[in-house]
Structure formats: C-alpha cells, structure tokens
Amino acid sequence: MATVGRALLILALVVAAYGLLASIYGARARRPEWVASGRRSVYAVAALATGAFAILELAFLRSDFSFSIVASHSSTTTPTFYKAAAAWSSQEGSLLLWLWLLSLWSSLVLFFTRRQLRLVAPYATAVLLGFAAFFAGLLVFKASPFQTLAVVPAEGSGLNPLLRHPSMMIHPPMLYSGYTLFAIPFAFAIGALITRQVGAADWIRSTRRFALAAWFFLGIGVMLGARWSYMELGWGGYWAWDPVENASLLPWLTGTAFLHSIMIQEKRGMLKIWNISLVLTTGILAILGTFLVRSGILDSIHAFVGSSLGVPFVTLIGIMIAGSIGLVVWRREALRSENRLDSMLSREAIFLANNLVLVGLAFVVFWGTFWPLIAEALTGSRRALGPPWFDRYTVPLAIVLVLLSGIGPLIAWRRATAANARRNFLFPVGLALLLGVVLAALGVASRPLALAMFVCGAFVVFSVGQEFWRGVRVRRAMSGDGPLAALVALVGRNRRRYGGYLVHVGMAVLFIGIAASTAFNDTTDVRMSPGDKTTVGGYQFTYVKPTSDAAFSGAGNIEKISFGAVVTIRKDGKTVATLRPERGYYPSRDSSLGAVGRYFEGEATSEVGLKGGMRRDLWTAMTPNIRELQPVIDEADKAFATVAGQLNPEEAGALLGRTLRLLIDRYESEPPPATFRLITSPMVTWIWIGALIVIGGALIAMWPAPDAARRRATARLAARVAEDLGRTETRTA
C-alpha cells in the first residue's frame, strides 16, 4: 500500500505541474481547451490526494506499523478516534492533509466558477496548482508519509497523550482549512492583477464566500487551540503569545480586515490597492503560519524540530512576496479608487479605521513574534518579548476595535448627519455608559482597561440589539408577522448583514470574557496533603482525599496510571463544587527504566478539575510528588527483575499488574503531598459562548441568500436552454 501511496503523490506532483503549465498556456494562447484541461488537473490532484490520504488513514486504522509514521505516532492501544486523527499529528501526515484540503477547496471553487471569470480563473488555477505542486513536491522529496520500516515493530509508540483531547484532534483540520481556503482569494487576486480585472466585482463576489469560510475555519481552529490549552496543559491559561499561536492569529486578523474593507470596494469602488494588498498579505501569512510551525527558527512550545523544510518554504514565501509587490506596482493605475471618502463621519471611514486597527494589531503581533530575528539583525543578539509587551499594545487596540464594531452598524454610508447620530447612538451609548457607572461603583474602576472593554462590549450588544429591534419592528409593520417570524424573515432576507452583526456581538462577548478573566482572576500554587485547606479568591479549597485509577488497554496492558485528588470548594459555609483533578502517567517504552519505574518516566498529562459557570470558573490541576514514592518504585523494580526471568510472558504480565495495583493502593493509603494550582477566574465561559455566537453569525452570513440560490437555479436553467438551442441550431445547420 505504501508504494501505491507514493505513486499517487508522484502522480499528483506531475499532474499539478502539467495543469499549471496548461492553464498558463491556455490563458496566453486563448485556448479554452487547455484552460479546461488545467481546471480538470485540479480535480485530478484532488482525487489523487484523496487516494493517498485514504491509504494513510487506513494504515493508521489498521495499525500497520510497516509505515514509519504509524509506528511512531500510533499504537494498537490508541483509541480508534485518535488513531484516525493521529495521521495529522506528524509532519508528513499534516503536509498531506494540507495538500488534500487545498486540492478539495480548489476543486470546489473552480467547479462553481467554471462558467465565470474566464479571464481570471486560468491564472488562479495556475497559482492553486503551484501551491499543490509545492506541497506534493515536499511530500515526494522531503517528507514522505509513505516511508516504510525495514524491521516492522510489533507495537507502535502511540499518540502523544497531550494530544488525546477531542479539540486538539479537530484543531489541525480547522487551521489547515483556514490556511488553504485563504489560498483561494490569494490566487484569484493574482489572476485579477495579471489580467487587469482588479476592479471587477465578480472575482471578489465569487471568492468572498471562500475568504469568509477561511476566516470561519481559522477562527474555530484558534479557539479550539485555546480551549485545549485551558483544559489540557495544566497551567490554567488559554493564550500565551507563543510564536506558533501568533502565526495562526496573523492571517485571521488581516482576513478580518479584508472581509470588512471589501464591502467598501463593492459599494463605492474605493480602497482597491488596500484590498488587494490585504488579500495578498493574508495568503502570504497563511503560508508563513504553516512554515513557522515547521522551521524551528523561533523558540516556541509548539515548533517542530529537526525539520529540513525551511529552505523550500522561505523560497516559496519569497516568491509570493516579490510576485505580489511586483504585480501591485505593475497594476497600480488599474487600482485607483473610483471615489473619495466623503466624510470622516461615515461608515466607510469607520471601516477604514477598523482596518487600520486590525492591521495595527497584526503588525504588533508580527513584530513581537519576529522580534528575536529583528533584534539579532539590529543588535547581534537574540532577544525575546514576553506576554506583558504584547498586552501593552494589543489591549488598547482591542478596546478600540470593539468600540468601532459597535459604531459601524449604526453609522450611515457616505456622510452621517447630527440627526442620524442622535437617532442611532443615543440609546446604546446611554445604556453602555450607565452600565459603566454601575460597574465603576462596584469596584471595577480599579482595572480601567477592563472597565473600558466592558463598556465598549456593552455598547456593541446594545447597538446591534437596537438594529435587530428596529428591523423587526419595520418587518412587523409591513407583514403583520409575530415577533419571532419577523425576526426570522428579517435575518433570512439579509443574512450577510445580520449574520455579520451577530459576529460583532459574539466578538464583544468574547472580549468581555477575556478582559474579566485576565483582570480579575486569582491564581495560587500550593503544596497540600489530605485535609489541608487554602483560600483563593474568597473560595476555600480543601484537599479531601487522594484518588487513583489504572486504565487498561484492550490487550489487558495498563495504558495509564492516574493519581488524583478529591477537592471540595466552599463559600459562605456552603459546598459549591467537588472537583477531581488527576495526573495521568503513560509508560515509557524504554524497558531499561524498570518494569514499574517506566510508568513514571514516560509522558504525564493533567486532567483538570473544572466547575465552569457564567459568573466564575473554579479550576484545579495537581501534581503529586512522585519522588516520595521512588523508594517503593525502585524496590518493586528490583523484586520484579529477580523473578521476571523465571516467568512466562503471561505470568510476568499478571505479576506486573499486581505490583502496580499494590503501588496504586500505597498511593491511596499513604499519599505524598501534591502541588495544586488553584484558580478562580470570572467569566471564562463567556469566551466560549462568544465564540459560539461568532460561529452562528458566520454560518448565517455564509449561507446562500434565497434570491442568490434562485438566481443560480435560473442561470442553470438558462444555460441548459441555451445548450439545447445550440444543439438544435447545429442539427439544423
């Protein structure tokens, strides 16, 4: 099977290279049959990549350890869901996932636009096939997922325990969908520049939905990563300004700016250079994000090491940057705005300000992320910036961004009048300020930046609420519908607008959650034994008793040993939560560490104890002091080693099971002290709720409007009639 997989990838590379040349030749020589052949090459690459990916998935599901990456990233004891997802936990598998998703999305967009964009599409096809050829080339020459082992091991290393979390398994496909979907507007923008079609609205309309989908998937990927960090990494945070985290945020920020500013181009024919630059930058940042994870050029918790992919990626990014700048300069005349800004008090001006803030945020994140390299160039020594530096710039910018996202929906296009401002702003501004006064009186004024975020966030919610209320009122007056039916009809008739408003509300809620949970959280690290108590944020945490468990694999082997604790949390004399944080120990495969000792020398993961709530999260993680059990572990290893040689494998397995059971019992009867991280953090749940609202809003905005669907059906019918007429005419002739 590995040979078939390799052959499919080689074929994909050849077909992509052929399609690239065919598309360019077809466009230059005005030969539609070559253009069509180029487009079909994309479909063929998608089919070949699907075949290769299916073979890899099958190898993982069948635990075929003749595949090198299956042996090093899976095992027979890995649960089936994680076996399927383990394919993209490796460098090679994740590159194949990239190629597969890119070819699928490319096929989709080229299929939908097959009868449109006749000038732009061939060049866009060539760019997309260029990306496909690049990744297929990496998979063929640099990082083949179909490497096989000379000696097939009986068992694999297993998936890293830290990744055994549902959100971490869905996180990479979401991120890669975002990255690959951003390649589509990039490719069409290049096509539009080459063919001087930059002012045409059709390429923007055709690819905007893909840009929105890219933004949507990338956003989900970022949030899943944050959720995984909060639930799985045992430090209680969700964002650490790590270079690899930042790399995923960068295209999302510029993509958000693009989705807003493109509306100005559509409505007023303005900001063409800005828009094309944004879409090109976003495409480049998507590739940069993919590269940063693999290069090891920056010190990151997530960076892949030992990779030799740096040079090809730098070359690709260099070509993308040089090509983009060259094309924009070449076509600068065609990119002139058709209109000018009428007033600084207009929706266009607010969108422009929103764009500047988003690009400013992206620039700050980019600067902070690449500062070690910049500093090395400037001073000769590598220097690194920590979270406080990022917070200093991003927090004020985020507050302004939230404020603008509330003003945007209310202000008129072209020029706002005083009457318009009074009518639209009085209610939301008044209510938000009133809330601010109440919160300040309650003591929130001690954190002025958090207070500012709460007021701005509330302003967004009230302003959008007012827009919905007014829309429903008009709809009811026109149709006589009930409130709910009027709301559904209102949103259904203008999904893009009201979906967008919901996204604004979701972002405001999300930022309120971030502001509250960072400004008002209480964190304590404390060493406790059973019976010990400590107070954090007004809550009394009590370590009641130790817990332990052993998880068995299907073959009867012990997969994991868990040592944990029962922690009760009381406030005002009442028990508000009972949590059970654990630390799971997965055995090392190194038998020289001792039959028992190897269980505590492998990977260890935290299972946090969490009581989430709308007002506050109570969060705990614990690490038992295993060193105090070390004499017992050493003794067990010695005893086991002396008798193991005289036992058959079954007897040895049974003896090991009994020994581990004794150790587990010993932990419960004489528990060593454990270090606990105890956190009370307000409104963390609002972050996840905000993200869900954003997802809902984005889905509404992406869903085709009924009239658009009808237009498509009519166009299909017209095309069929034209085709039939053409046939009739040919026969008649």
Added chain:
Amino acid sequence: MHPARKRRIRLVVALSAAVILACALVYTSLSASNESVQPSQLTAAQSGVSYQLTGKVADGSVRERSGGVDFRVRDRTGARSVPVSYTGAVPDPFREGREVIVTVRKQGTMFVAERDSLITKCPSKFTEDSNQKS
C-alpha cells in the same frame, strides 16, 4: 489649498507618524525584551538582568519542592549547565532531556526563574525519526 499640495502634506504627516511609531516600537521592544541565551552564554551574566534561557533539562537534575522545581539547564548540544530555581506551574511535558525556555535572573550562584515563565517544547512535534527507514 491645491489638492496636490494637500496630498503631499498628508503623505508627509502619515510618514512622520509612521517613523515616530516605528521608533517607539523599536525602543519599547529593546527595553522590554530579554536576551535569548544558552547556558554557556551565561558565564558573564549580570545580577538583576533578565535573560531568556533556552536549553535542555540536564539528566538527574530535577528536584521537586513546594510550589516549584529546581533543575539544571544545559546547552542543546553540549554539557555546560546552570542551576535554575523555578516557582509556578510546571508544564506537563517538563522532564529531563526536554527542551525548555525560561526567563531567569542571576542571584548569587543560582538563576532564579520568573514565576510561571517555564515552557517546555511540545514533544508531539516533528522530531527526526530515529527508526531505520527503507
């Protein structure tokens, strides 16, 4: 005012603002950042200055204590190591031989880490496969 002159003034103002902002960014970045070093580069470390120390956790050096952990960090490729005393959350992947990044200040002979600054590289990521491939 003539529109061309107006555009020139706007351009000059925008460029001046950009230059001022860029200078401010460089200045704050230089003053807020820590030098990134490996243990062998800490021989002339000054007391009270923060460094971002990167390297591997030396074998047999980890000692857990209340609220934190003491360990030695060695060069990625080399044996030179320095002692680090860390307080705060210990990341799950932290163990001997793993690559870590931690912000430290010299205090006597010891390097005291900034609270919660310890990060350990995720071992899931692409390491060169040591298995023999055909």
